Amino acid sequence: MSAFDDLLAFQRQTEALASVAGRLVWDQETVMPRGATEQRAEEMAAMESVLHERRTDPRIGEWLEAAQPRTEAEVRIAELIARDFQRTAKVPAKLAAEIARQTSLAQGIWADARANDAPQDFLPTLDNVLMLMREKATHLADGGDLYDALLDDYEPGAKGDDIAVLFDTMRPRLVALREDVLGADAQPAALTGHFAHDTQIRLARTCAAAFGYDWARGRLDIAVHPFSSGGWQDSRITTRVVESDPFNCFYSTIHEVGHSTYELGIDDDYAFTPLGRGVSMGVHESQSRIYENQMGRGRAFTGWLYQRMSDAFGGLSVTDADAFYATANRVTPGYIRTEADEVQYNLHIMLRFDLERDLVAGRLDVEDLPEAWNARFLRDFGVAVDRPANGALQDVHWSVGLFGYFPTYALGNVYAGCLNSAMRAAVPDLDAALARGEAGPGVEWLRENVQRHGGLLPPRILIEQATGAAISPEPLLDYLETKFGEIYRL
Amino acid sequence: MSAFDDLLAFQRQTEALASVAGRLVWDQETVMPRGATEQRAEEMAAMESVLHERRTDPRIGEWLEAAQPRTEAEVRIAELIARDFQRTAKVPAKLAAEIARQTSLAQGIWADARANDAPQDFLPTLDNVLMLMREKATHLADGGDLYDALLDDYEPGAKGDDIAVLFDTMRPRLVALREDVLGADAQPAALTGHFAHDTQIRLARTCAAAFGYDWARGRLDIAVHPFSSGGWQDSRITTRVVESDPFNCFYSTIHEVGHSTYELGIDDDYAFTPLGRGVSMGVHESQSRIYENQMGRGRAFTGWLYQRMSDAFGGLSVTDADAFYATANRVTPGYIRTEADEVQYNLHIMLRFDLERDLVAGRLDVEDLPEAWNARFLRDFGVAVDRPANGALQDVHWSVGLFGYFPTYALGNVYAGCLNSAMRAAVPDLDAALARGEAGPGVEWLRENVQRHGGLLPPRILIEQATGAAISPEPLLDYLETKFGEIYRL
Numbered sequence: 002m003s004a005f006d007d008l009l010a011f012q013r014q015t016e017a018l019a020s021v022a023g024r025l026v027w028d029q030e031t032v033m034p035r036g037a038t039e040q041r042a043e044e045m046a047a048m049e050s051v052l053h054e055r056r057t058d059p060r061i062g063e064w065l066e067a068a069q070p071r072t073e074a075e076v077r078i079a080e081l082i083a084r085d086f087q088r089t090a091k092v093p094a095k096l097a098a099e100i101a102r103q104t105s106l107a108q109g110i111w112a113d114a115r116a117n118d119a120p121q122d123f124l125p126t127l128d129n130v131l132m133l134m135r136e137k138a139t140h141l142a143d144g145g146d147l148y149d150a151l152l153d154d155y156e157p158g159a160k161g162d163d164i165a166v167l168f169d170t171m172r173p174r175l176v177a178l179r180e181d182v183l184g185a186d187a188q189p190a191a192l193t194g195h196f197a198h199d200t201q202i203r204l205a206r207t208c209a210a211a212f213g214y215d216w217a218r219g220r221l222d223i224a225v226h227p228f229s230s231g232g233w234q235d236s237r238i239t240t241r242v243v244e245s246d247p248f249n250c251f252y253s254t255i256h257e258v259g260h261s262t263y264e265l266g267i268d269d270d271y272a273f274t275p276l277g278r279g280v281s282m283g284v285h286e287s288q289s290r291i292y293e294n295q296m297g298r299g300r301a302f303t304g305w306l307y308q309r310m311s312d313a314f315g316g317l318s319v320t321d322a323d324a325f326y327a328t329a330n331r332v333t334p335g336y337i338r339t340e341a342d343e344v345q346y347n348l349h350i351m352l353r354f355d356l357e358r359d360l361v362a363g364r365l366d367v368e369d370l371p372e373a374w375n376a377r378f379l380r381d382f383g384v385a386v387d388r389p390a391n392g393a394l395q396d397v398h399w400s401v402g403l404f405g406y407f408p409t410y411a412l413g414n415v416y417a418g419c420l421n422s423a424m425r426a427a428v429p430d431l432d433a434a435l436a437r438g439e440a441g442p443g444v445e446w447l448r449e450n451v452q453r454h455g456g457l458l459p460p461r462i463l464i465e466q467a468t469g470a471a472i473s474p475e476p477l478l479d480y481l482e483t484k485f486g487e488i489y490r491l
Numbered sequence: 492m493s494a495f496d497d498l499l500a501f502q503r504q505t506e507a508l509a510s511v512a513g514r515l516v517w518d519q520e521t522v523m524p525r526g527a528t529e530q531r532a533e534e535m536a537a538m539e540s541v542l543h544e545r546r547t548d549p550r551i552g553e554w555l556e557a558a559q560p561r562t563e564a565e566v567r568i569a570e571l572i573a574r575d576f577q578r579t580a581k582v583p584a585k586l587a588a589e590i591a592r593q594t595s596l597a598q599g600i601w602a603d604a605r606a607n608d609a610p611q612d613f614l615p616t617l618d619n620v621l622m623l624m625r626e627k628a629t630h631l632a633d634g635g636d637l638y639d640a641l642l643d644d645y646e647p648g649a650k651g652d653d654i655a656v657l658f659d660t661m662r663p664r665l666v667a668l669r670e671d672v673l674g675a676d677a678q679p680a681a682l683t684g685h686f687a688h689d690t691q692i693r694l695a696r697t698c699a700a701a702f703g704y705d706w707a708r709g710r711l712d713i714a715v716h717p718f719s720s721g722g723w724q725d726s727r728i729t730t731r732v733v734e735s736d737p738f739n740c741f742y743s744t745i746h747e748v749g750h751s752t753y754e755l756g757i758d759d760d761y762a763f764t765p766l767g768r769g770v771s772m773g774v775h776e777s778q779s780r781i782y783e784n785q786m787g788r789g790r791a792f793t794g795w796l797y798q799r800m801s802d803a804f805g806g807l808s809v810t811d812a813d814a815f816y817a818t819a820n821r822v823t824p825g826y827i828r829t830e831a832d833e834v835q836y837n838l839h840i841m842l843r844f845d846l847e848r849d850l851v852a853g854r855l856d857v858e859d860l861p862e863a864w865n866a867r868f869l870r871d872f873g874v875a876v877d878r879p880a881n882g883a884l885q886d887v888h889w890s891v892g893l894f895g896y897f898p899t900y901a902l903g904n905v906y907a908g909c910l911n912s913a914m915r916a917a918v919p920d921l922d923a924a925l926a927r928g929e930a931g932p933g934v935e936w937l938r939e940n941v942q943r944h945g946g947l948l949p950p951r952i953l954i955e956q957a958t959g960a961a962i963s964p965e966p967l968l969d970y971l972e973t974k975f976g977e978i979y980r981l
Contacts, residue, residue, distance in 0.1 A: 017537035020530070021511060028514065032522065036707035037725035040510070043763060047507035051541055217526035235527035273533060 004067035005075060009274065011064070012082055015055045016273040020231065022048040027230040027237055031222040049101070057094070061086045074276060077457055081275035084157075091140045100133050104401045111400035120371050120389045127399060128367040131360055134402050138361065148361045151405035155282040156412060158459050161358055164408050167415065168351045171474045175348050176381055178482055182332045182344055185489040189327035193318040196247040200313050204247070205240055205254040207309060211302075212258045212292055213444040214238070215265055227253040232264035233272040247310065248329060252293050259292030260285055262444060266452030276456040282406065284460050286413025287420060288447065294343050295421040295480070296443050301435035303329045309438070327488045334384060336391035343414075344485055348381050350411035353396070357404050416464050418477025420451065423468040494557035495565060499764065501554070502572055505545045506763040510721065512538040517720040517727055521712040539591075547584075551576045564766060567947055571765035574647075581630045590623050594891045601890035610861050610879045617889060618857040621850055624892050628851065638851045641895035645772040646902060648949050651848055654898050657905065658841045661964045665838050666871055668972055672822045672834055675979040679817035683808040686737040690803050694737075695730050695744040697799060701792075702748045702782055703934040704728070705755055717743040722754030723762040737800065738819060742783050749782030750775055752934060756942030766946040772896065774950050776903020777910060778937065784833050785911040785970070786933050791925035793819045799928070817978045824874060826881035833904075834975055838871050840901035843886070847894050906954050908967025910941065913958040 002010070022045065029041055065083050070076045107126045114123035135147060142150035148161040206221060224239035231237055238257035243249045263279050271277040279285040296302055307325040311317055319325045332342045338349035356373060359365035365373055374393040375386045386392035398406055425431060428442045435443070450467035464472055485491070492500070515538065519531055555573050560566045597616045604613035625637060632640035638651045696711060714729035721727055728747035733739045753769050761767040769775040786792055797815040801807055809815045822832045828839035846863060849855035855863055864883040865876045876882035888896055915921060918932045925933070940957035954962055975981070 014537045014540065017534045021515060021534050021538060025511060034708050034710055034725055040724040043507045044511050047504045048511060050504060218524050220524055234530040235524055
């Protein structure tokens with residue numbers, strides 16, 4: 002065996018163990034008995050301990066030194082292993098353990114503070130987490146930008162300054178669109194009624210099948226917060242059911258099918274290597290968003306869904322396909338990111354991105370965060386935040402140390418805009434298929450141009466190669482202005 | 492930290508990892524997508540590799556050398572860790588790997604041979620597995636008995652010679668009882684009808700609750716071969732549904748509740764130590780059997796079940812509780828161990844026990860096994876085996892190297908007989924409770940006297956301490972003769 006083969010064999014086993022740890026998380030969120038939390042914590046800690054030991058195994062350094070990769074894929078595998086190994090090596094074990102411990106505690110403190118609307122109960126803890134993450138970033142940055150060092154975990158190669166320029170371009174048009182839409186005379190009706198749990202699940206399965214979900218390599222379960230989990234031969238999705246709001250179930254399902262088919266669409270040869278998973282959070286989100294929004298919430302697919310829902314629920318409060326399309330894309334004011342529509346979602350992200358960059362750079366003190374949040378929210382959304390749980394306390398991310406993660410949601414939307422533009426040009430009959438409940442031609446194009454590559458190509462190169470154009474916010478903004486301009490008759 | 496604390500901390504993590512591996516097996520048999528077999532095999536292999544490395548870690552020997560256990564529990568923990576460490580050390584790694592490889596292949600070859608009724612396709616493979624297991628036994632036995640060395644994995648401390656004496660005492664009475672029962676005039680009717688899947692599951696959950704199954708620490712799923720999985724805070728059960736035979740579902744459920752509540756009943760302080768699981772296969776089976784048979788198939792509980800089933804299925808083909816009791820305990824001729832009733836089950840085990848002892852001792856050649864099986868079956872059951880799939884090919888055990896496992900099933904029945912006798916004396920109102928669908932008083936007695944001890948006491952001491960008497964086949968045989976004598980009016 003060559004050094005590269007040794008390295009790869011070791012890595013494959015590490016990836017298999019990481020896959021097992023991921024399966025435990027799925028289990029915990031879907032089927033685990035409620036009394037098993039303490040046991041599961043010990044099991045997860047044991048797995049993490051084994052994984053940490055393997056990821057810092059000094060043999061990796063020796064193998065990398067001696068490895069002579071022979072193909073493009075092998076070169077990239079060695080590069081990605083080296084990248085992770087070096088990043089892990091830069092962070093002192095004691096600091097990594099302290100971060101794990103503090104963020105685990107902080108998550109509970111955050112949940113209590115949010116429940117009690119009591120920011121003062123959480124801010125000292127957040128300050129502590131931020132301090133630890135800045136320390137980690139300092140180790141990782143080698144004198145470079147701290148925020149970029151953290152961002153690199155989620156969107157490798159992206160830079161905070163570039164994202165800031167991108168977002169600053171987008172913000173005025175999104176703020177204007179938001180104002181126009183909410184001020185328009187033509188306001189779509191809400192869907193009202195009772196939508197039985199089992200019927201929703203049955204239709205959610207039909208939606209997943211419409212988007213090509215491979216049931217031989219996946220399954221659908223219920224979770225409080227929908228997520229997808231796993232890859233290669235076993236990528237599972239979850240959804241939730243709100244009996245007054247069936248869109249929640251169907252579009253959560255389609256969103257997770259997007260994440261899941263990305264993983265399932267990766268070349269089998271890359272399984273259990275660093276190429277065998279989505280290349281970045283942004284690209285991942287581009288897949289879930291293009292399934293959910295550009296395809297799932299388009300006029301063609303909602304026309305099909307309107308029929309299916311009418312049949313399944315025996316009549317709807319909205320009685321024609323056009324009105325249903327508008328209802329499925331209804332924009333309403335709201336404080337909460339996770340409930341936001343296509344028009345407002347990115348504004349939520351930009352707010353968090355700017356604030357977290359300021360926090361990491363030391364330009365904003367944690368104690369001033371709620372006020373800064375509220376001022377910015379008023380500026381971008383035209384509304385004052387009514388209570389902390391609807392403001393700076395709403396997201397779990399910062400409590401668990403996820404600084405640098407938020408922008409990948411909006412990057413995903415930007416990528417989805419670019420990909421949608423190219424996909425529509427390449428697959429002119431896509432809407433005709435979607436009107437029949439068949440996303441297949443779109444899914445195929447995405448698999449061929451994005452998904453199958455897994456981690457082979459860096460995010461920017463991947464998207465630009467798929468679209469034949471530089472990444473730009475224009476396609477997304479044009480799409481949003483056209484779509485919502487039409488729905489709201491602007 | 493003392494050497495013992497170091498040893499225990501290491502062991503806890505190993506146990507947590509083993510628990511994760513067990514959870515993967517549960518996942519595979521219940522919820523895993525069917526296309527994930529290759530991935531799961533790699534995940535399991537990775538877990539096994541980590542576990543093997545930990546179990547042979549030389550530090551265990553050093554810690555054991557320096558350990559100064561302070562309590563009875565610590566002494567036993569050190570003893571059990573030492574026992575496993577020494578056993579693992581005795582088997583060369585190359586042989587262990589070869590056994591893993593060959594038995595994995597053999598299982599598939601066995602399944603094909605059984606499907607095709609073609610023993611000649613399997614016997615050379617079995618010969619190879621037997622050779623490897625004899626080699627392993629030679630390493631383990633230190634010049635002692637080969638069969639005992641294998642048996643020790645499943646029923647620590649038991650000896651083949653003692654079991655042979657025990658079984659030889661039991662056989663004549665069981666053969667006689669079998670003949671009397673099958674020759675009796677009073678033959679109970681079979682239950683006929685269609686029993687809907689969902690109703691069976693609902694009633695299975697009611698049965699599990701009647702036997703005190705803790706839903707906060709468990710769950711019920713469907714599996715091809717019912718099993719239970721896990722312990723401490725998370726012990727799950729499975730059952731199967733045959734729509735023409737509801738007893739299959741209900742008694743599989745109660746059987747697995749017996750296994751599962753044993754694990755859940757162990758003292759919490761023993762969790763993730765060698766004391767935190769059932770002490771032997773025989774004791775485990777004693778719990779599942781006493782739940783299923785002595786309590787579940789008794790007149791009191793079947794009276795309650797008769798009412799529940801009549802209500803749930805809207806009338807039954809058997810129309811009074813007495814006849815239902817007889818039907819639930821119906822004895823019919825059959826070749827298959829897993830379908831056998833209380834009267835015939837142990838005869839199936841004794842046949843296998845004698846044959847596998849002869850195989851391991853070299854007194855019987857594998858090529859002569861089918862003929863020896865058939866001759867013995869004719870002798871004990873009075874019927875000639877009609878085809879190999881109903882004879883020597885019926886069980887998976889030998890193909891995967893499980894020599895020494897079979898007798899634990901019958902030992903479990905013997906223990907259950909002893910425990911039932913003591914439990915009935917200690918809990919005189921148990922039948923009154925069972926008639927109300929409440930096994931609680933019996934379950935409590937078993938928890939207090941057997942289950943809570945986990946691995947603290949060796950099997951024989953545990954049972955003798957619980958019953959206040961030496962282990963004997965008499966209580967089981969008396970119970971069977973009384974029960975079936977009454978049902979069959981002998």
